[in-house]
Amino acid sequence: MSDTPLTPLEHELAELIINTLELEDVTSNDIDPDDPLFGEGLGLDSIDALELGLALQKHYGIKLDSDAEDNQTHFASLRHLAALVEARREK
Amino acid sequence: MTLNVADNDNTLAEVYILDWRGWLPGSSAQAPGLSTEANPTAADIPAMLRRRLTPVGRALCSMLCELDVARHNIPIIHASQHGDGQRPLDMLDAIAAGDPVSPARFSLSVHNALVGVYSIASNHQGSIAAIAAGGDEWAALLSEARGYLAEGWHQVALVWSDSTVPARYRAAERSAEAPSALALTLSLDASPTARPVSSFSARPSNAVRDQPEYLVHQLMTS
Numbered sequence: 001m002s003d004t005p006l007t008p009l010e011h012e013l014a015e016l017i018i019n020t021l022e023l024e025d026v027t028s029n030d031i032d033p034d035d036p037l038f039g040e041g042l043g044l045d046s047i048d049a050l051e052l053g054l055a056l057q058k059h060y061g062i063k064l065d066s067d068a069e070d071n072q073t074h075f076a077s078l079r080h081l082a083a084l085v086e087a088r089r090e091k
Numbered sequence: 092m093t094l095n096v097a098d099n100d101n102t103l104a105e106v107y108i109l110d111w112r113g114w115l116p117g118s119s120a121q122a123p124g125l126s127t128e129a130n131p132t133a134a135d136i137p138a139m140l141r142r143r144l145t146p147v148g149r150a151l152c153s154m155l156c157e158l159d160v161a162r163h164n165i166p167i168i169h170a171s172q173h174g175d176g177q178r179p180l181d182m183l184d185a186i187a188a189g190d191p192v193s194p195a196r197f198s199l200s201v202h203n204a205l206v207g208v209y210s211i212a213s214n215h216q217g218s219i220a221a222i223a224a225g226g227d228e229w230a231a232l233l234s235e236a237r238g239y240l241a242e243g244w245h246q247v248a249l250v251w252s253d254s255t256v257p258a259r260y261r262a263a264e265r266s267a268e269a270p271s272a273l274a275l276t277l278s279l280d281a282s283p284t285a286r287p288v289s290s291f292s293a294r295p296s297n298a299v300r301d302q303p304e305y306l307v308h309q310l311m312t313s
Contacts, residue, residue, distance in 0.1 A: 021142070021195070022142040022143065022195075023138075023139075023142060024138045024141065024142050025138060043139050045139075047194050047195050047198050048195070050194035050195075051193060051194050051195045054191050054193065054194065057191070058191075
Protein backbone atom coordinates (compact mmCIF):
# COMPACT_ATOMS: atom_id res chain seq x y z
CA MET A 1 0.00 0.00 0.00
CA SER A 2 1.37 3.33 -1.03
CA ASP A 3 1.53 6.42 1.18
CA THR A 4 1.27 8.79 -1.76
CA PRO A 5 -2.19 9.06 -3.34
CA LEU A 6 -2.28 8.57 -7.09
CA THR A 7 -3.34 11.37 -9.42
CA PRO A 8 -6.24 10.48 -11.76
CA LEU A 9 -3.81 9.91 -14.65
CA GLU A 10 -1.50 7.79 -12.50
CA HIS A 11 -4.50 5.75 -11.43
CA GLU A 12 -5.55 5.30 -15.05
CA LEU A 13 -2.02 4.20 -15.99
CA ALA A 14 -1.85 1.83 -13.03
CA GLU A 15 -5.07 0.18 -14.23
CA LEU A 16 -3.67 0.02 -17.76
CA ILE A 17 -0.52 -1.69 -16.49
CA ILE A 18 -2.43 -4.21 -14.38
CA ASN A 19 -4.85 -5.13 -17.16
CA THR A 20 -2.42 -5.09 -20.08
CA LEU A 21 0.28 -7.04 -18.27
CA GLU A 22 -2.20 -9.43 -16.65
CA LEU A 23 -0.79 -8.84 -13.17
CA GLU A 24 -2.34 -11.21 -10.65
CA ASP A 25 -3.32 -10.03 -7.19
CA VAL A 26 -2.14 -6.44 -7.77
CA THR A 27 -4.45 -3.41 -7.46
CA SER A 28 -3.67 0.21 -8.31
CA ASN A 29 -3.45 0.85 -4.55
CA ASP A 30 -0.44 -1.46 -4.39
CA ILE A 31 1.59 0.67 -6.79
CA ASP A 32 3.62 3.48 -5.27
CA PRO A 33 4.01 6.17 -7.96
CA ASP A 34 7.69 6.60 -7.06
CA ASP A 35 8.63 2.91 -6.94
CA PRO A 36 10.51 1.38 -9.87
CA LEU A 37 8.26 -0.47 -12.31
CA PHE A 38 10.98 -2.78 -13.60
CA GLY A 39 13.30 -5.14 -11.79
CA GLU A 40 12.82 -4.20 -8.16
CA GLY A 41 9.50 -2.62 -7.15
CA LEU A 42 6.70 -3.97 -9.33
CA GLY A 43 9.08 -6.48 -10.95
CA LEU A 44 8.20 -6.04 -14.62
CA ASP A 45 10.49 -7.52 -17.29
CA SER A 46 11.64 -6.64 -20.80
CA ILE A 47 8.60 -8.22 -22.46
CA ASP A 48 6.42 -6.02 -20.27
CA ALA A 49 8.35 -2.99 -21.51
CA LEU A 50 7.47 -3.86 -25.11
CA GLU A 51 3.87 -4.60 -24.16
CA LEU A 52 3.60 -1.31 -22.29
CA GLY A 53 5.07 0.58 -25.26
CA LEU A 54 2.35 -0.93 -27.42
CA ALA A 55 -0.37 0.02 -24.91
CA LEU A 56 0.87 3.64 -24.82
CA GLN A 57 0.66 3.75 -28.58
CA LYS A 58 -2.85 2.30 -28.61
CA HIS A 59 -4.31 4.40 -25.83
CA TYR A 60 -2.49 7.71 -26.12
CA GLY A 61 -0.98 7.70 -29.60
CA ILE A 62 2.53 7.91 -28.14
CA LYS A 63 5.17 6.28 -30.31
CA LEU A 64 8.39 5.41 -28.54
CA ASP A 65 11.53 4.44 -30.38
CA SER A 66 12.46 1.05 -28.92
CA ASP A 67 16.14 1.93 -28.52
CA ALA A 68 15.79 5.58 -27.46
CA GLU A 69 17.91 6.24 -24.41
CA ASP A 70 15.28 8.24 -22.52
CA ASN A 71 12.90 5.24 -22.47
CA GLN A 72 14.54 4.18 -19.23
CA THR A 73 13.58 7.50 -17.69
CA HIS A 74 10.01 7.36 -19.02
CA PHE A 75 9.52 3.84 -17.66
CA ALA A 76 11.30 4.40 -14.34
CA SER A 77 8.14 4.82 -12.26
CA LEU A 78 4.43 5.45 -12.55
CA ARG A 79 5.09 9.18 -11.94
CA HIS A 80 7.58 9.35 -14.84
CA LEU A 81 5.17 7.47 -17.07
CA ALA A 82 2.38 9.92 -16.23
CA ALA A 83 4.69 12.83 -17.09
CA LEU A 84 5.44 11.23 -20.46
CA VAL A 85 1.76 10.73 -21.23
CA GLU A 86 0.89 14.29 -20.26
CA ALA A 87 3.66 15.72 -22.42
CA ARG A 88 3.22 13.55 -25.51
CA ARG A 89 -0.33 12.23 -25.64
CA GLU A 90 -2.18 12.73 -28.92
CA LYS A 91 -5.45 11.21 -27.76
CA MET B 92 12.67 -46.22 -44.05
CA THR B 93 10.00 -46.17 -41.38
CA LEU B 94 10.79 -44.99 -37.89
CA ASN B 95 9.07 -47.47 -35.66
CA VAL B 96 9.79 -47.08 -31.98
CA ALA B 97 6.36 -47.40 -30.44
CA ASP B 98 5.90 -51.11 -31.12
CA ASN B 99 7.33 -53.98 -29.14
CA ASP B 100 10.45 -54.37 -31.21
CA ASN B 101 12.65 -56.76 -29.23
CA THR B 102 15.84 -55.09 -30.37
CA LEU B 103 14.99 -52.04 -28.26
CA ALA B 104 15.67 -52.00 -24.55
CA GLU B 105 12.58 -51.59 -22.39
CA VAL B 106 11.97 -48.14 -20.92
CA TYR B 107 10.14 -47.69 -17.62
CA ILE B 108 7.71 -45.07 -16.37
CA LEU B 109 8.84 -44.07 -12.88
CA ASP B 110 6.17 -41.52 -12.04
CA TRP B 111 3.51 -39.49 -13.82
CA ARG B 112 1.02 -36.65 -13.52
CA GLY B 113 -2.02 -36.04 -15.69
CA TRP B 114 -4.35 -33.11 -16.41
CA LEU B 115 -7.86 -33.73 -17.69
CA PRO B 116 -9.80 -30.50 -17.04
CA GLY B 117 -13.43 -31.05 -16.14
CA SER B 118 -13.09 -34.82 -16.02
CA SER B 119 -15.00 -36.65 -13.30
CA ALA B 120 -12.17 -39.18 -12.96
CA GLN B 121 -10.23 -39.29 -9.71
CA ALA B 122 -6.77 -40.76 -9.26
CA PRO B 123 -3.55 -39.95 -7.44
CA GLY B 124 -1.51 -37.76 -9.77
CA LEU B 125 -4.52 -36.55 -11.74
CA SER B 126 -5.60 -32.89 -11.79
CA THR B 127 -9.02 -31.95 -13.16
CA GLU B 128 -8.86 -28.20 -12.40
CA ALA B 129 -10.06 -26.10 -15.33
CA ASN B 130 -7.34 -23.51 -14.65
CA PRO B 131 -4.62 -25.10 -12.50
CA THR B 132 -3.46 -23.03 -9.52
CA ALA B 133 0.24 -23.61 -10.33
CA ALA B 134 1.17 -22.30 -6.90
CA ASP B 135 4.81 -23.37 -7.39
CA ILE B 136 5.25 -20.94 -10.27
CA PRO B 137 5.90 -17.30 -9.24
CA ALA B 138 2.92 -15.09 -10.07
CA MET B 139 4.97 -12.84 -12.35
CA LEU B 140 5.77 -15.83 -14.58
CA ARG B 141 2.45 -17.60 -14.18
CA ARG B 142 0.34 -14.64 -15.33
CA ARG B 143 1.15 -15.19 -19.01
CA LEU B 144 0.37 -18.90 -19.08
CA THR B 145 -2.81 -20.40 -20.47
CA PRO B 146 -4.42 -23.24 -18.48
CA VAL B 147 -2.43 -25.87 -20.39
CA GLY B 148 0.79 -23.99 -19.62
CA ARG B 149 -0.10 -23.81 -15.95
CA ALA B 150 -0.85 -27.54 -15.97
CA LEU B 151 2.48 -28.39 -17.62
CA CYS B 152 4.50 -26.29 -15.20
CA SER B 153 2.62 -27.71 -12.19
CA MET B 154 3.20 -31.28 -13.25
CA LEU B 155 6.91 -30.73 -13.83
CA CYS B 156 7.18 -29.07 -10.40
CA GLU B 157 5.46 -32.02 -8.77
CA LEU B 158 7.79 -34.47 -10.50
CA ASP B 159 10.67 -32.25 -9.33
CA VAL B 160 12.58 -32.69 -12.57
CA ALA B 161 14.71 -29.61 -11.86
CA ARG B 162 16.39 -31.29 -8.92
CA HIS B 163 18.80 -33.28 -11.08
CA ASN B 164 18.45 -31.15 -14.21
CA ILE B 165 17.28 -34.15 -16.21
CA PRO B 166 16.42 -33.50 -19.87
CA ILE B 167 12.84 -32.43 -20.58
CA ILE B 168 11.11 -33.25 -23.85
CA HIS B 169 7.82 -31.52 -24.60
CA ALA B 170 5.54 -32.66 -27.39
CA SER B 171 2.42 -30.97 -28.66
CA GLN B 172 0.85 -31.43 -32.06
CA HIS B 173 -0.71 -27.99 -32.34
CA GLY B 174 0.84 -25.99 -29.51
CA ASP B 175 -1.56 -23.40 -28.21
CA GLY B 176 -4.06 -23.34 -31.04
CA GLN B 177 -6.01 -20.16 -30.33
CA ARG B 178 -3.35 -17.59 -29.50
CA PRO B 179 -1.30 -17.89 -32.69
CA LEU B 180 -4.52 -17.54 -34.68
CA ASP B 181 -5.41 -14.40 -32.69
CA MET B 182 -2.01 -12.98 -33.60
CA LEU B 183 -2.51 -13.77 -37.28
CA ASP B 184 -5.88 -12.01 -37.10
CA ALA B 185 -4.18 -8.97 -35.57
CA ILE B 186 -1.57 -8.93 -38.35
CA ALA B 187 -4.26 -9.32 -41.00
CA ALA B 188 -6.12 -6.35 -39.51
CA GLY B 189 -2.94 -4.26 -39.54
CA ASP B 190 -2.79 -4.18 -35.72
CA PRO B 191 0.42 -4.67 -33.74
CA VAL B 192 1.01 -8.07 -32.15
CA SER B 193 1.27 -8.41 -28.39
CA PRO B 194 4.93 -9.08 -27.47
CA ALA B 195 3.88 -11.10 -24.42
CA ARG B 196 1.61 -13.33 -26.50
CA PHE B 197 4.27 -13.67 -29.17
CA SER B 198 6.90 -14.64 -26.63
CA LEU B 199 4.78 -17.59 -25.53
CA SER B 200 3.79 -18.70 -29.02
CA VAL B 201 7.08 -20.46 -29.79
CA HIS B 202 6.88 -24.19 -29.26
CA ASN B 203 9.43 -24.43 -26.45
CA ALA B 204 8.08 -21.44 -24.49
CA LEU B 205 5.99 -23.33 -21.92
CA VAL B 206 8.83 -25.51 -20.69
CA GLY B 207 11.03 -22.42 -20.89
CA VAL B 208 8.81 -20.74 -18.30
CA TYR B 209 9.12 -23.81 -16.11
CA SER B 210 12.90 -23.76 -16.44
CA ILE B 211 13.05 -20.11 -15.35
CA ALA B 212 10.70 -20.72 -12.42
CA SER B 213 12.51 -23.81 -11.16
CA ASN B 214 16.07 -22.95 -12.17
CA HIS B 215 16.21 -26.10 -14.31
CA GLN B 216 19.44 -25.93 -16.30
CA GLY B 217 19.26 -29.17 -18.24
CA SER B 218 18.44 -29.81 -21.87
CA ILE B 219 14.97 -28.94 -23.21
CA ALA B 220 13.52 -30.09 -26.51
CA ALA B 221 10.13 -29.26 -28.02
CA ILE B 222 8.64 -31.35 -30.78
CA ALA B 223 5.53 -31.53 -32.93
CA ALA B 224 5.04 -34.81 -34.74
CA GLY B 225 1.83 -34.52 -36.73
CA GLY B 226 -0.15 -36.86 -34.49
CA ASP B 227 2.70 -39.27 -33.72
CA GLU B 228 3.73 -37.42 -30.58
CA TRP B 229 4.04 -40.43 -28.29
CA ALA B 230 6.32 -42.29 -30.69
CA ALA B 231 8.42 -39.17 -31.17
CA LEU B 232 8.68 -38.60 -27.41
CA LEU B 233 9.86 -42.16 -26.85
CA SER B 234 12.33 -41.92 -29.69
CA GLU B 235 13.84 -38.73 -28.24
CA ALA B 236 13.82 -40.19 -24.73
CA ARG B 237 15.68 -43.30 -25.87
CA GLY B 238 18.34 -41.07 -27.36
CA TYR B 239 18.98 -39.29 -24.07
CA LEU B 240 18.88 -42.55 -22.09
CA ALA B 241 21.30 -44.18 -24.55
CA GLU B 242 23.66 -41.26 -24.00
CA GLY B 243 23.76 -42.18 -20.33
CA TRP B 244 21.06 -40.02 -18.74
CA HIS B 245 19.65 -41.77 -15.72
CA GLN B 246 16.21 -40.25 -16.21
CA VAL B 247 14.29 -38.20 -18.77
CA ALA B 248 11.13 -36.16 -18.23
CA LEU B 249 8.43 -36.13 -20.89
CA VAL B 250 5.59 -33.65 -21.11
CA TRP B 251 2.86 -33.95 -23.65
CA SER B 252 0.02 -31.51 -24.13
CA ASP B 253 -2.95 -31.37 -26.41
CA SER B 254 -5.12 -28.38 -27.21
CA THR B 255 -8.30 -27.98 -29.16
CA VAL B 256 -7.69 -26.62 -32.62
CA PRO B 257 -9.61 -23.44 -33.58
CA ALA B 258 -12.64 -24.30 -35.70
CA ARG B 259 -11.18 -22.53 -38.73
CA TYR B 260 -8.26 -24.96 -38.79
CA ARG B 261 -10.15 -28.06 -37.82
CA ALA B 262 -10.35 -31.04 -40.12
CA ALA B 263 -13.00 -33.38 -38.72
CA GLU B 264 -11.21 -35.92 -36.52
CA ARG B 265 -7.87 -34.20 -36.08
CA SER B 266 -8.64 -32.02 -33.08
CA ALA B 267 -8.95 -32.95 -29.43
CA GLU B 268 -12.37 -32.32 -27.87
CA ALA B 269 -10.75 -30.75 -24.82
CA PRO B 270 -7.24 -29.86 -23.73
CA SER B 271 -5.26 -32.43 -21.78
CA ALA B 272 -1.69 -32.94 -20.66
CA LEU B 273 0.63 -35.52 -19.20
CA ALA B 274 4.07 -35.48 -17.63
CA LEU B 275 6.16 -38.49 -16.75
CA THR B 276 9.66 -39.52 -15.84
CA LEU B 277 11.33 -42.37 -17.72
CA SER B 278 14.32 -44.56 -16.97
CA LEU B 279 16.01 -47.69 -18.31
CA ASP B 280 16.04 -49.08 -14.75
CA ALA B 281 13.06 -51.01 -13.49
CA SER B 282 12.35 -49.87 -9.95
CA PRO B 283 9.70 -51.92 -8.07
CA THR B 284 6.96 -49.44 -8.92
CA ALA B 285 8.13 -48.66 -12.46
CA ARG B 286 5.95 -49.71 -15.38
CA PRO B 287 7.26 -50.65 -18.83
CA VAL B 288 6.22 -48.24 -21.58
CA SER B 289 5.57 -51.15 -23.91
CA SER B 290 2.48 -52.04 -21.87
CA PHE B 291 0.83 -48.73 -22.79
CA SER B 292 -0.59 -47.34 -25.97
CA ALA B 293 -1.19 -43.69 -26.73
CA ARG B 294 -3.51 -44.18 -29.67
CA PRO B 295 -7.03 -45.63 -29.47
CA SER B 296 -7.86 -48.08 -32.26
CA ASN B 297 -9.27 -46.24 -35.29
CA ALA B 298 -7.81 -42.92 -34.09
CA VAL B 299 -5.54 -41.01 -36.46
CA ARG B 300 -3.40 -39.39 -33.78
CA ASP B 301 -1.74 -40.10 -30.44
CA GLN B 302 -3.76 -38.72 -27.53
CA PRO B 303 -2.36 -37.88 -24.10
CA GLU B 304 -5.82 -38.25 -22.58
CA TYR B 305 -5.93 -41.89 -23.70
CA LEU B 306 -2.59 -42.61 -22.05
CA VAL B 307 -3.58 -40.82 -18.82
CA HIS B 308 -6.63 -43.08 -18.51
CA GLN B 309 -4.43 -46.17 -18.83
CA LEU B 310 -1.93 -44.89 -16.28
CA MET B 311 -4.79 -44.20 -13.87
CA THR B 312 -6.11 -47.72 -14.03
CA SER B 313 -2.86 -49.68 -14.29
